[in-house]
Amino acid sequence: xxxxxxxxxxxxxxxxxxxxxxxxxxxxxxxxxxxxxxxxxxxxxxxxxxxxxxxxxxxxxxxxxxxxxxxxxxxxxxxxxxxxxxxxxxxxxxxxxxxxxxxxxxxxxxxxxxxxxxxxxxxxxxxxxxxxxxxxxxxxxxxxxxxxxxxxxxxxxxxxxxxxxxxxxxxxxxxxxxxxxxxxxxxxxxxxxxxxxxxxxxxxxxxxxxxxxxxxxxxxxxxxxxxxxxxxxxxxxxxxxxxxxxxxxxxxxxxxxxxxxxxxxxxxxxxxxxxxxxxxxxxxxxxxxxxxxxxxxxxxxxxxxxxxxxxxxxxxxxxxxxxxxxxxxxxxxxxxxxxxxxxxxxxxxxxxxxxxxxxxxxxxxxxxxxxxxxxxxxxxxxxxxxxxxxxxxxxxxxxxxxxxxxxxx
Amino acid sequence: xxxxxxxxxxxxxxxxxxxxxxxxxxxxxxxxxxxxxxxxxxxxxxxxxxxxxxxxxxxxxxxxxxxxxxxxxxxxxxxxxxxxxxxxxxxxxxxxxxxxxxxxxxxxxxxxxxxxxxxxxxxxxxxxxxxxxxxxxxxxxxxxxxxxxxxxxxxxx
Numbered sequence: 281x282x283x284x285x286x287x288x289x290x291x292x293x294x295x296x297x298x299x300x301x302x303x304x305x306x307x308x309x310x311x312x313x314x315x316x317x318x319x320x321x322x323x324x325x326x327x328x329x330x331x332x333x334x335x336x337x338x339x340x341x342x343x344x345x346x347x348x349x350x351x352x353x354x355x356x357x358x359x360x361x362x363x364x365x366x367x368x369x370x371x372x373x374x375x376x377x378x379x380x381x382x383x384x385x386x387x388x389x390x391x392x393x394x395x396x397x398x399x400x401x402x403x404x405x406x407x408x409x410x411x412x413x414x415x416x417x418x419x420x421x422x423x424x425x426x427x428x429x430x431x432x433x434x435x436x437x438x439x440x441x442x443x444x445x446x447x448x449x450x451x452x453x454x455x456x457x458x459x460x461x462x463x464x465x466x467x468x469x470x471x472x473x474x475x476x477x478x479x480x481x482x483x484x485x486x487x488x489x490x491x492x493x494x495x496x497x498x499x500x501x502x503x504x505x506x507x508x509x510x511x512x513x514x515x516x517x518x519x520x521x522x523x524x525x526x527x528x529x530x531x532x533x534x535x536x537x538x539x540x541x542x543x544x545x546x547x548x549x550x551x552x553x554x555x556x557x558x559x560x561x562x563x564x565x566x567x568x569x570x571x572x573x574x575x576x577x578x579x580x581x582x583x584x585x586x587x588x589x590x591x592x593x594x595x596x597x598x599x600x601x602x603x604x605x606x607x608x609x610x611x612x613x614x615x616x617x618x619x620x621x622x623x624x625x626x627x628x629x630x631x632x633x634x635x636x637x638x639x640x641x642x643x644x645x646x647x648x649x650x651x652x653x654x655x656x657x658x659x660x661x662x663x664x665x666x667x668x669x670x671x672x673x674x675x676x677x678x679x680x681x682x683x684x685x686x687x688x689x
Numbered sequence: 690x691x692x693x694x695x696x697x698x699x700x701x702x703x704x705x706x707x708x709x710x711x712x713x714x715x716x717x718x719x720x721x722x723x724x725x726x727x728x729x730x731x732x733x734x735x736x737x738x739x740x741x742x743x744x745x746x747x748x749x750x751x752x753x754x755x756x757x758x759x760x761x762x763x764x765x766x767x768x769x770x771x772x773x774x775x776x777x778x779x780x781x782x783x784x785x786x787x788x789x790x791x792x793x794x795x796x797x798x799x800x801x802x803x804x805x806x807x808x809x810x811x812x813x814x815x816x817x818x819x820x821x822x823x824x825x826x827x828x829x830x831x832x833x834x835x836x837x838x839x840x841x842x843x844x845x846x
Contacts, residue, residue: 343825347810348834352841383719510745510771513799524771531774622719623748623767623778634767638753651749651767659802688825 299326299334310673312341318415319684323661323673330669335662342688350648354614355381356455358645363449365650366686368411371404371440372628374453379534380624380635381455384617387586391578393457394536399470399573400443400452401535401626402566406477407436408629409559409566413484416556416678420497425487432480435473442469456590457583470574477567481560488556498553502676504664506550512663513656516631517562518680520546521554528627540569552679559681589615614643628653630681650689654682691715698722700742700777707737713782721778728764728781732791735766735779739796744768744777747793750803752811756837761785762813766793789814792821810835 301307311322320341326334346365350358362373375397382389389397414429437447442463444452452459488494504514506522519526527544529537545561547554583590591610592603609615619641625634631653638647657680664680665673695701695715700722704712711734714725726734738744748767755761760782768777781790792815793800804815805824812833815821823830832839 340823340825340827345834348839348841386719511798513747513797513803526771620718621721621723621778623721623776625748625776632748634748636749636751636765636767647753649749649751649765651751655802656799659799 297334298336299324301326304328305333308670312338318682321658321677321682321684321687323677325670325673327670330671332665332668332670332673335665335673337658337661339658339684339687342684344689346689347648347650350645352644354643355617355645356610356614358648359454360449360451363451364685365652365689366628366630366633366654366683367448368683369404369408369629370448370450371400371452372408372626372633374451375401375535376624376626376628376633376635377637378453378455379626380622380637381617382584383622383624384620384637384639385455385586385589386618387456387584387589389457389535389584390581391536392580393582393584395573395577396458396462396582397453397535398537398540399570399577400440402569402573403436403439403470405566405629406563406570407433409563410436412559412629412681413556416681417488417494419674419678420494422488422491422494425484428480428484428487432473432477439466439469439473442466454590456586457581461582467574467577470570474567474570474574478564481563481567485560495553497672497675498551498556498679499549500551500553501672502552502555502664502668502679503550504660508663509660512660514631514660515653515656516627516629516681517555517558518631518657518660520544521558522550523548528625528632532625534624534626540572542566542569552675555679555681616641616643617645623651630654630683630686631657652686652689654684654686655689658682658687700724700738700775703742704734704737707741708734721776723778723780725780725782728783728790731764731766731779731781732793732795735768735793735796738768738777742770743772744770744775746771747797747799747803748776750793750800750807752807752813752835754811754835754837756785759784762788762811764790764807764813783813787814788812789816791816792818794818809833812836 299307306327308325308327310325312320322338324336325332346361349361359374362377363370365373410429410433414426417425440450441447444450509519523546525544525546530544542565545558547557587606592607596603597607617639619639621638623634623636625632633653634651636649637645640646665676695717711726711730712724713727716723746769748769751765753763762783764781766779792804804818807813808821809823809825810833
């Protein structure tokens with residue numbers, strides 16, 4: 281093999297050696313439009329035969345400057361931006377943002393709002409894991425699982441539509457509660473879905489768990505030590521598949537998660553198959569939480585009692601002077617948030633999602649930083665696939681479950 | 690300058706015992722501990738917190754631009770101790786003139802991309818970083834978008 285550079289690859293001079301061709305070495309450019317990267321991720325691979333000797337991920341193709349955009353919106357408007365970061369888990373992002381700002385405002389949510397938030401974020405978790413399972417299976421060659429997963433995902437999206445009027449960009453959680461009153465008949469819809477769901481998970485498992493091709497492609501593939509993962513900032517199901525029982529819902533409970541009974545599934549094998557098992561078990565646990573939320577949903581208000589933040593009811597606005605003034609103030613300029621900074625963590629389907637919000641006392645956030653799980657998880661890729669076969673690269677990066685919108689922001 | 694309640698905090702006491710000059714200020718607000726660290730000492734304090742105080746995870750590194758105030762930049766580190774379920778925020782202030790700070794990649798390899806992001810979007814240099822180049826924007830991009838004096842709209846001529 282010659283030392284000639286391969287056309288189409290331009291690497292900027294860097295201190296750390298990028299992959300480069302040489303004797304017995306070939307550089308392969310994977311992406312940014314590769315079907316298995318689920319978005320625009322580019323991996324620069326240095327190959328020795330079929331083995332990956334070096335990898336350099338190249339991200340930023342979906343960078344939209346969303347953190348700058350936050351500074352231009354008022355706090356309530358910014359909810360719509362959070363949907364678009366991790367577009368597979370919009371409600372988790374809504375929740376993280378709302379909790380951060382509510383912490384700054386020192387707002388206490390009424391029980392129904394909290395439980396409704398728990399229920400919908402857990403449905404989001406199921407939905408996100410379903411997309412992951414379907415696409416991950418398709419990458420490894422199991423076509424049919426995709427169709428089953430998307431069938432159930434569609435049911436969840438219809439529930440979201442019922443609540444918020446939107447299937448994906450829900451923006452249903454607002455600072456101070458929920459956007460709309462829960463729709464009539466939501467209990468029946470959620471109940472119908474959640475009663476049937478555990479048997480559907482059995483169905484996926486019957487297609488995959490003992491499938492020889494599936495186990496052959498996933499068992500013993502994509503190993504990375506727990507120490508490496510902690511050092512590199514990996515969070516979520518990947519850590520749990522390595523035996524570390526870490527889950528923000530248990531460790532740093534928010535939105536009354538401490539009132540729910542659920543397990544944090546862990547495995548110790550630390551390979552692609554273990555990550556699959558953890559996520560499948562998480563779907564079952566989320567279904568349990570949804571079940572509990574459905575049965576024990578408290579009655580009462582679904583918005584906080586904070587007239588300076590939450591828009592008044594239509595009825596009040598038309599009859600009471602004060603309500604009208606508040607309405608006018610909130611709509612025209614937004615509400616002021618006390619000066620300070622918070623770092624709010626939630627457990628998103630992909631791992632630790634953190635919102636760092638700095639307020640300068642005005643109606644617009646001064647600075648917002650999103651610590652997104654995909655960004656941290658993707659960083660371990662070079663170590664995860666080091667020495668692996670090129671076919672296993674697909675299985676390994678699939679097991680990270682990243683969303684490029686979440687990575688690039 | 691540190692309040693009495695802060696001095697009773699175990700982490701603050703440990704850091705003070707390790708290096709008395711390192712903490713410039715500190716506060717405990719909304720249950721979150723923030724320590725302001727002298728910029729020159731950030732790597733050694735991070736190393737101490739990781740290896741001695743069990744803050745094994747670096748949750749994120751980011752920055753805040755206080756333009757036009759001086760010192761203009763705040764580099765913010767969020768540390769997480771999995772064992773003790775604790776978090777601490779470290780903060781270093783940098784002047785606007787050629788802002789630079791020691792990289793913490795020698796403590797956590799995971800700091801790599803976070804510091805590259807801050808370098809890219811704020812133009813803060815990280816010394817002894819193994820691979821400091823833009824991560825989000827193209828390599829030939831001009832300016833640093835998250836700075837407060839970077840315009841939101843407009844066309845480059």
